[in-house]
Amino acid sequence: MSVRARFAPSNTGYLHMGNTRTALFNFLFARNQKGTFILRVEDTDQQRSEDRYTEAIIDALQWLNMEPDEGPIFQTDRFDTYGEKIDQLLEEGKAYKCFCTPEELEAQRQEAQEAGRKPKYSGEWRDRTDHPDDQPFVVRIKMPLEGTITVKDLVQGEVTVNVEELDDFIIRRSDGTPTYNFVVVVDDVDMDISHVIRGSDHLNNTFRQIPVYRALGQQPPTFAHLPLIDGLSKRKGSASVQDYRDLGFLPEAVVNYLSRLGWSHGDQELFSMDELTSLFGFDSVGRSPSTFDEDKFRWVNSEWMKRLELSDLAERWVPFLKDRGFDVEVDDNLIAITDLMRERADTLVALTDESTYFFSDDFEYNEKAVKKWLSPDLKPAVEALADRLQSLEEWNSDAIGTLYRELGKEFDLGLAKLAQPTRIGLTGSTSSPSVFDLVATFSRDEVVVRLQKVIDELLTE
């Protein structure tokens, strides 16, 4: 039997990292088993469902390279099916009409709570036949009256609960719409889902859903309830996939980092999607919840920035540069800059922040740096530097390095005395890549112009 796994988010919000991890594990398992990965949108919440969220979810999965093999399937397209199934259960006596009002139920819940009992429906209408004609009603499913229900879970192991914990829950509201715990089961049956992989907040639902499978005459699928992730909501608003994309994280890093929340493979930290799909299995999924750690996420991202093909990284960088108003495209120069800068940043945004001076000379000189490294007595040396750079035969790092050393000797200056003023002139501060590489990455004219500006503005009294 082939594996069919589904990711079933509701379209009431953007795709958050917790959900993304669930999607990822479904995807990885399906791929690992040569099965099918399906997207189903649970859009039955009339109030909060929105198309733009559906689009965002699809867009996010695409970006992460986790496109579904089937779907999206929408539950709102399937209301007729749900209605038929409920009618069928009603006819078979496996479900019944309940005429209690929400107020009555609320009162009962309160009472039970206070008495220290589990707040559950009494089953009052389960066997009553004195149905009023003109009252609104809901449909409830009959839960077994005695015994236990056991979930065999790939992550949690066997979990058993006494049926006394369960009540006859509503499967059709008084407005005629079906409820979640019912439609999931109908959908999973119709979609021939073999493995239900979701957050462990659904573990308790599973005990309700298993009797539904049975009422429908179906075998429940295999379940895998993943431990939850803490610390997501606290992240001030930036918790959706596209938020992290905008922050300059790479999809490879999102996938890599998320895979390690709850799953592991020995001491290995870095995984490509291919490695993940071949290594993934529920044997290596832990049971305890984890915390989202942005520091480590950034580290994983920085590793991916170093691993990507240079031109690929440059290409992905361009949109961020354009966002800042720098009209660039991928060419040899941008690739050289990427090469020089990428190991100094952990996100594409950080990379942009660190690199602005390559694209604009509109920056302030760092005051402390100027004070420490620039004094008028350096003027002749810097003038000579600009001059000799202007006429240097070859424009590359080695040749430039040689020139700096020569000048150092001639003027009897340490390398720093020439290097730091150069940095200040080119970048505004003293932190940058190797000066020789730095200089070589700029055009000769640009270097001379910026050096001249230093001479005029900072070395001339």
Place this chain on the structure above:
RNA sequence: GUCCCCUUCGUCUAGCCUGGUCCAGGACACCGGCCUUUCACGCCGGCGACACGGGUUCGAAUCCCGUAGGGGACGCCA
């Protein structure tokens, strides 16, 4: 309140099933050093955990029981 689940360094985790090789390994973060024309990167080193209490056993992070703490679920939401 009731039920379910969880508990190894600050964080992610290896080890646990198949007790000894674990005075517990790796990674992030942090601290120190090296490299060096600066800042990073990199390299080297350091700090740092088996929640607690009972058992079982020659021996327990590993098995059993209990306690505490944390999370989840208890909707005419999904």
